[in-house]
Amino acid sequence: MSVHRSRGGTILLSALVLDSVGTGMFMPLSLLYFPKLTSVPLELVGVLASVATALTLPIPALAGWLADRVGPVPLVVVAQLAQGIGFFAFGRVHGPVGIFLASALVTTGVRIFWSCVFTAIADYADSSTSTMSKDSWYAWANMTRTGGLGIGGLIATLVMVGGVAYYRVLTDSSAACYVVAAAAIGIFVRAPRGAHEADAVIGFRTMLRDRPFVAFAAINTVFAMSTGMLALGLSVFVADGLHGPSWLAGSVLAGSTILLAVLGAPVIKRAQPYRRTRVLIVAAGLWAAWCLAFSGLVPDQLTxxxxxLIVATLLFTAADVMHAPVSMGLATALxxxxxxxxxLAVFQYSFVVASTVSPAFFTSLFTLHRSLPWLVLGLLNLAALVGMRMxxxxxxxxxxxxxxxEPVQV
Structure with a gap:
């Protein structure tokens, strides 16, 4: 029998950088783009985006089913092409229908991508001659994507200085990033899968009876809320809760992003002797400490x-850098x-639920008191810590x- 080996690992990681540069270039424009370039008002743009997002909720389950039949790599390519076409359309639609269709295409691509990319990385690791664990592959993928988002955000910030006339340049450039990334993965990356006919009867019902997996996916919803809460709430917390300067939130977020982009692989290497569950327990404890520290900050005491705030954010960053690869490593191992x-597609629903709930969670509690979102999230992390221990x-x-x-599949 011949040995089917993976190839194109460097290309895969490089393509993920390019993909995330495209995402980073549009993120600063996400709420400004259509109201600036069309006559559609902001509130209608928000409704259209929400409806488009809601309609794509069933896609991860379908994408996961397809990944088990045709392989995840072709679906990653399709996802990137869909986003590329959608971003190209962003600069050429003018009314609500066009905005909705373009947004739905981009969101569909996003859903398929996140539902399949980790399976593609795991398949690549299984058939690779590398001695790296899947957690290390996930750490490298997270580092490259974080770095790409930072580069894209910097490009967007610089280009936006030129005004609205350059907005279409950014979306067209984002589209080009996705298309080039799709072409690179489709041509150069191979992640062969072994034959596992004995396990072919495993379906969604069997999965839902898998207690360790289902319980972990539920607990990870809290972790997913935690990992997104800094970017979601920091600017409002600093400006309205602490009466801080306008530069503070952006600087803290930039520092955290840089650390996430450079520390992932070294941290996971140090974590190798430990159980995945214990690493996640430590992450939950660090997130709880971060939330407790934030809840104790008061306005008009900037000295x-x-x-x-900076020290507390380091706690968040330490937790995040451990959680991202180890959580996916544990989900893959289960x-x-x-x-x-x-x-792995169903596991992504923990992030979908978190991203859906988090805005209302933060704004409703913050309206009552600046400390409440952090206190409640800290308590949730303590509960998740206990849940992980059980x-x-x-x-x-x-x-x-x-x-x-990680033996090479034969």
């Missing part, structure tokens, strides 16, 4: 609040290989290890 696409008892021993052996 000590600014350094305290997934049967033949149903990996479905399992889950540890039923997680199979092979799934616990970060540095699992």
């Amino acid at each position: 000590w609040v600014v350094p305290a 997934s049967p290989v033949a149903a990996r696409g479905r399992y 889950l540890e008892r039923i997680v199979p021993a092979p799934a616990q290890r970060v540095a699992e052996p």
Whole structure:
């Protein structure tokens, strides 16, 4: 029998950088773009975007099912092409229908991408001659994507100085990034999958009876809320809650992003001797400490609040840099290989639920008191910490290890 090996790992990571540069270039424009370039008002743009997002909620399950049948790499390529076409259309639509269709196409691509990219990375790791664990591959992927988002955001900031006339340049450039990334992955990346006919009967019903996996996906919803809350709430918290300067939130977020972009792989290397569940327990504790520190900050005391804010954000960053690769590593380890696409796609619903709930969670609690969002999120992380400790008892021993052996599939 011949050995089918992966190829194009460097191309895959480079394409993820390019993909995230495209995302980063549009993020600063997301609420400004259509009201500035069309006559459609902001409130209608928000409704159209929300409806487009809601209609794509079933897509992860379908994408996961397809990934188990045709492989995840072709679907990643399709996802990037869909986003590229959608961003190209952004500069050429003028009314509500066009905005809705273009937004739906981009959102569909986003859903497919996140439902399949981790399966593609896991398949690549399985068939690779590299000695890296899947957690290390996920860490490198997270580092490259974070770096790409930062580069894209910087480009957008610089280009936006030129005014509205350059907005279409950004969306067209984003489209080009996605198309080039899709072409690179489609041509150069191979991640062959082994045959697992004995496991082929595994379906969604079987998955939903898988207690360790379902419990972990539920707990990860809290972690997903935590990982997105800094970017979501920091600007409002600093400006309205602490009466801080306008530059403070952006500087803190930039510093956190830089650390996330450079520390992922080194941290995971240090975490290899430890159980995945224990690493996530530590992350939950760090997030709880971050939230407690934020809840204690008060307005108009910038002499000590600014350094305290920075130190607290370091706690968040330490938790995030551990959670991102290890959570995906544990989810992958809990997934049967033949149903990996479905399992990891369903796992992404923890992030979907978190991104749906988080804006209302933050704004409703912040309206009552500046400390409440952080206090409640801190309590949720303590509950998640206890949940992970209980889950540890039923997680199979092979799934616990970060540095699992990775034989090449034959």
